Amino acid sequence: RKEVEQDPGPFNVPEGATVAFNCTYSNSASQSFFWYRQDCRKEPKLLMSVYSSGNEDGRFTAQLNRASQYISLLIRDSKLSDSATYLCVVPSPGGYNKLIFGAGTRLAVHP
Amino acid sequence: GAGVSQSPSNKVTEKGKDVELRCDPISGHTALYWYRQSLGQGLEFLIYFQGNSAPDKSGLPSDRFSAERTGGSVSTLTIQRTQQEDSAVYLCASSKSGGAQGNEQFFGPGTRLTVL
Numbered sequence: 001r002k003e004v005e006q007d008p009g010p011f012n013v014p015e016g017a018t019v020a021f022n023c024t025y026s027n028s029a030s031q032s033f034f035w036y037r038q039d040c041r042k043e044p045k046l047l048m049s050v051y052s053s054g055n056e057d058g059r060f061t062a063q064l065n066r067a068s069q070y071i072s073l074l075i076r077d078s079k080l081s082d083s084a085t086y087l088c089v090v091p092s093p094g095g096y097n098k099l100i101f102g103a104g105t106r107l108a109v110h111p
Numbered sequence: 112g113a114g115v116s117q118s119p120s121n122k123v124t125e126k127g128k129d130v131e132l133r134c135d136p137i138s139g140h141t142a143l144y145w146y147r148q149s150l151g152q153g154l155e156f157l158i159y160f161q162g163n164s165a166p167d168k169s170g171l172p173s174d175r176f177s178a179e180r181t182g183g184s185v186s187t188l189t190i191q192r193t194q195q196e197d198s199a200v201y202l203c204a205s206s207k208s209g210g211a212q213g214n215e216q217f218f219g220p221g222t223r224l225t226v227l
Binding site: 034042043044045046049087098099100101102103104 | 144220
């Protein structure tokens with residue numbers, strides 16, 4: 001099993017839609033998780049941190065299921081500006097605060 | 112405050128030449144990471160620094176790659192005898208470190224390296 005696996009993309013959705021991305025991880029000891037957003041030809045930027053069962057920030061909700069080693073990101077009322085690649089990020093079992101990045105899920109929101 | 116900065120933003124070099132990439136992390140961040148991202152690919156971890164030491168060099172792809180960090184701040188990634196497959200965007204990130212809630216990584220804009 002890969003350390004971090006994400007839904008393959010791309011997701012093509014209309015404006016206003018609700019879309020969810022899934023991510024599974026292999027390190028059961030992980031305590032903190034992150035979702036990063038990466039726009040085309042830009043650096044990744046932190047979108048949300050998840051330290052407990054979940055986190056909500058406006059239209060974005062991240063949920064964590066430790067028993068199933070599963071994280072999700074829900075985007076409500078999608079905007080054109082949400083089009084990007086979303087990276088699921090999990091601490092490495094090797095410690096040293098090393099993070100493992102998933103390959104990313106591409107979202108394209110169309111009018 | 113200032114974010115992570117990297118230089119140069121673009122570098123074009125000829126096969127066989129050496130290149131040096133620079134990263135200036137966020138002030139006060141003790142952890143520094145180098146990644147590379149090839150076109151359409153995910154982030155590939157290269158090396159991690161905690162202060163001036165590098166406890167994890169496991170991602171360096173060959174002995175042509177080396178990195179150092181002095182004074183617990185600026186880091187340089189050196190690629191010797193560059194090959195065409197080294198062409199990629201090299202990203203640097205820094206974090207506060209010190210525990211699970213302190214290790215959000217903040218990225219610089221990257222250096223786009225093209226080896227002809």
